[in-house]
Amino acid sequence: MATKYWVGGSGTWNASTTTNWSDTDGGAGGAVAPTSADDVIFNANSDAGTGFTVTINTGAVCQDITVSGLDQTMTLAGSAAWSIFGSLAYPASNLTRTYTGNITFAATTTGKTITTNGVQVTTGSVIFNGSGGSWALGSAFTKTGIITQTLGDVDLNGYSMTCTGAYTLTAGNLNLNNQTLTASTFASSNTNTRAIQFGTGKILLTGNNTIIFNMATVTNFSYTGTPTVELNYSGSVGTRTVNVSFAEAQALDFIVSAGSDALVGFTNIRGINLTGFSGSLTNELRNIYGDVTFSLNATLTAGASNLRFAATTGNQTYTGNGQVLDFPVTKFAAGNLILADDLLQNASRTFTHTLGTIDLNGNTLSTGGWSSSNNNIRSISFAGGQIDVAGGWTVSGTNFTTTGSGVISMNSASSKTFAGGGNSYTCILNQGGAGNLSITGANAFADITNTVQPATVTLPANTTTNLQQFSLQGTAGNLISLRSSIAGQQATINIV
């Protein structure tokens, strides 16, 4: 390994030309051109008394490149590929670039730094490709075009990293180190071992009308930190696709902070936040493992595909902001679903409670029908909240419980059934619609009330319904009819 000094002003850097290379600082030219093991230095002794241009040509390689202390303007030019096996350090002044070739950072050892000091290194591609290599930024890194991380580790090290094209993570660690990586699109769809260390940083994607984020294959991908991906295109053109198939432990949060275009995908993700988005989101089967925040301005396309709250542990928070969900919703896994405001579902859609706790948190969940027929551990925590049911209620099987005070209101104007499954409900059951409310199962309630008159409530024959209070109340001429489900056979109410 040697140190090579550029001398003599303008010239060509390639694999063989010796004119501008010296083995001593400010010495005579004619030294052998640098190899991948040699450091190269450009400094105040590199010029010939005036500005100079270094043209990168075929075969240009070096270990470290250090440009420092220039007293004339130096221009890096050319379009040939250039491989840097060490670190790069550019000065804050006197260096300009017209170079457009592809740069490969090819270190195979750790501890390399890249300090561009405001100089865009190339408008060609930047490729990080060194097995065992690692590069930390020493200042912000900004370029037009693409960045490909093929092998090795990239650390933003406290600085912004920006490219106007795609960032492709093929293998290695991408350490955002609490900072922002901005790119048009992001892709990492393969089976190589790779990871993103988010910390509190994020990936900001500015592109539109294409696959914005592609991790269709996520084998051997992992992350640490708070995994935020933000999409901030603010126009209305085309479709932004997020093509992902995360398992829960891999899933990232997506924020769509702007735009009135169309969104497709987002099918297996951690959280989704559409605040600021006013376009449309397709109806697809979505497994969401994190928080959901919708925007009233967004159009959530109606359809038969489920939105699943699928966290197996911890809490998921739902914030609807007034959005009415015209598709099925399922509480799908063992985690807790907490409503931050009302969850409003179209009256033709069903809410399915498969597993886990639903915490109404004092809010209203309105649905076309309630379905929960299995033996999984399921719980509803009312906390003063209410479930408005436009159709029927069906709970069966074991391991279903409720906690806290609240209301289940059966609001259909047609006949409807509350199939309680023989459970003890800590809430009030309300007859909230003109149609007959037929209750099945040996249930218990805090109360049975009504908010419409006249109304009919049919209790199960030969069955005791336990109540803490019994508050059905008619008015003159608008009576409440209380019946047994089988004529001539008693239904029993037991006030406990």
Added chain:
Amino acid sequence: MTINFEITQDGYTLKDAIVLTDNHTFTNAEIEAMKQKRFDDWYVIVTAPQEEIEVSNGD
């Protein structure tokens, strides 16, 4: 010497550094102007309309 700085505008934040030799002769005003130019140049790039993009799988 390394002068770290951060500038935010319209929700875009640049975190950058001006790295100077210890014997530099830049005045404070020149350094401040350098910071602003860095941000302005970056802001143009980060907010530029997108080109048509070819998407790879990353494999």
